[in-house]
Amino acid sequence: MKLPDLTELALRNLRESLLRNSLTTVGISVGVASLVAMLSLGIGLQQLASRRLVKSGLFDTVIVTSRRELRGMGREEERNGPTPGESRVLDEPARQQIEHLPNVLEAYPDIRFVTELRYDEKPHLTTVSALPASAQSNDAFESMQGKFFSSDTAAEVILQKSFAEELLGKTPPLGAPDPDVADLAKPLLGKELLMRYAQRLTTPSRPTPLQPSDSPSGDSLSSMGYSVVSREQVLTIVGVSDLDPESMRGPTRAKVFLPLKLAQSLHVMQPTDLREISRAASDQPVYSSISVRVKNPAQVQTVEDAVKKMGFTTFSILDATRSLRQFFAVLDLFLGIFGSLALAVASIGIVNTLVMAILERRREIGIMKAIGASDGDVKRLFFAEAGAMGVLGGVVGVGLGWTIGRVINFGTNIYLQRQSLPAEHFWAVPWWLVGGAIIFAVVVSLVSGLYPAGRAARLDPVQALRYE
């Protein structure tokens, strides 16, 4: 029998026992709906987590350090390759080279130093770091009080909430609720801070004739030097951030942020300067670390590999997210299994319905065989009926699952709003899930139809026609 005829006959037969077949189809729908709802929740949560992490600027950032920092000792990649002493210096040419790697958005030096800030005549000691203009889109600065730096060279500063608390003497005792960031920002915005810092001042080279040419250490390096001068810089507070933008850095995270160009122009003495004085061949700045922003979190690995090839040590949150992805894979698997259980129950319904249909339609099968239907025709007809129930159940189920997800998302957002938290989209039905769920429903239905179809095909026409 041709497919259109087969489909037509199958649909006609399904209409004949409308109630029973509808109930079976509803069973499949509920199975598919639970599968779709479960998986869309898993996928949605995963997307939400990724989105949050990407926005936090952690996901697409690779931190590059020189091996000379001796930080990554004992890590796998440190065991081979050049020794720290022989490895490259992380200087301006290296930064430019990294910035020109494919898929790299920008590579900016991490300027980070501990210094004293005076506010209201009182000294405060904290870590200061510089932010590139692109950090404006970071989650932590999107929702902060005040505004981002007016320019990359402005003498402005953004404070992290906990430092603002310290400045105002409002640090809450452990366990007490945090003060509201808006209340902290109000007295501080527009006020001035005085930053004291150690400036590295490159001294001009001593004239070479003074050096004996046959000196054992007689190369250009020996002529380099700098002096350290104490400086002050007045900074205007323009923003107070609630979130911690540098959570990845752990104990070295900064609480005060300066515009990058301004920080570079200050030539603040860096801890590495002391070590690199013995090696730096020029007056090019040497960085303790560089932050590399990658176009897409998916390319972090390739960029990391490229930077490692250059002889530097890298670190990215990707190392940490690998376990996160594993977690979501397991979560999706479990949600999928629970969703499929309902579909498995529905498949028993299909078997039952079709076996009942064989008993009911014994005579009809006998007639069809007597007038020339082959075993294959009968088998395909039952198969088509199972498949049609699968398609219908799948389509209705995806719709139902989509609605369930919608409702759960809506309900949760109402709850989130009551808790004065922002609404979230933690539920997603991608196209592959829609298609996959329908195909899965059809496959399950066809597998369920195997036994009834085979049984119908084997029915003896003489027996089937004998009894009224």
Next chain:
Amino acid sequence: MTSVPVTSAARDTAAIRTENLCRHYRMGDTLIRAVDGVSIEIPRGEFVALLGSSGSGKSSVLNLIAGLDHPTSGTVVVQDRDLSKLSREELAKYRLRVVGMVFQSFNLIASMTLAENVELPLRFAEVERSRRDALAREALERVGLQARTHHRPTELSGGEQQRAALARALINRPQLLLADEPTGNLDSHTGTEIMDLVREFNEQLGMTVLMVTHERALAERYAQRLIFLADGKLVDDRANVPDALASAHEGRL
């Protein structure tokens, strides 16, 4: 159309030939010899009645010739095809293209209209829809049911249902019509109408007709040959001048 393989190259004039045909069933410990060594030869175009009381094995012989059942031993050769050598698939094709069947209980599918019932064999034969519709209309016209094409079997009288069944048996232009008590569920007047139609197929379309019946009078009125079965064995086989034919001749004389 794919044809069913023909076994012997030399075409035989017999439409049906059975040789020492046996069909035995085991029911518990007892062996039931439903058909026990029946050998018949029916030439093409003949109208034969298979007579016997119930349980005589006449329906079993018909089912064996229809390819619905397999003989325990012996052979059935229909239009040069040895049925025992056909696969299940080939037997289905044989039933589809060579044989038309009518039953006592009409055996129309209740959920389908008359037109759909009649064209069902054409669906199995994978005939195009437009051609199917035309053929079904033509067949229903032939049995006088052109006004009933969209009715369901339950909305029709027994005679109309049997006519529709005849139209269905006719639709694939089979060479052989097998009828199992075709008038068993009909009153005598309607039965005569149906039998007139069967004879018309036999005479006008040249179909070989094998009719199972226990009504001797009916058989004598229409069949050219009467075969009697009892306890699965052939007990008598004789030629008959159909009454209707005789009376027609008488009328002319």
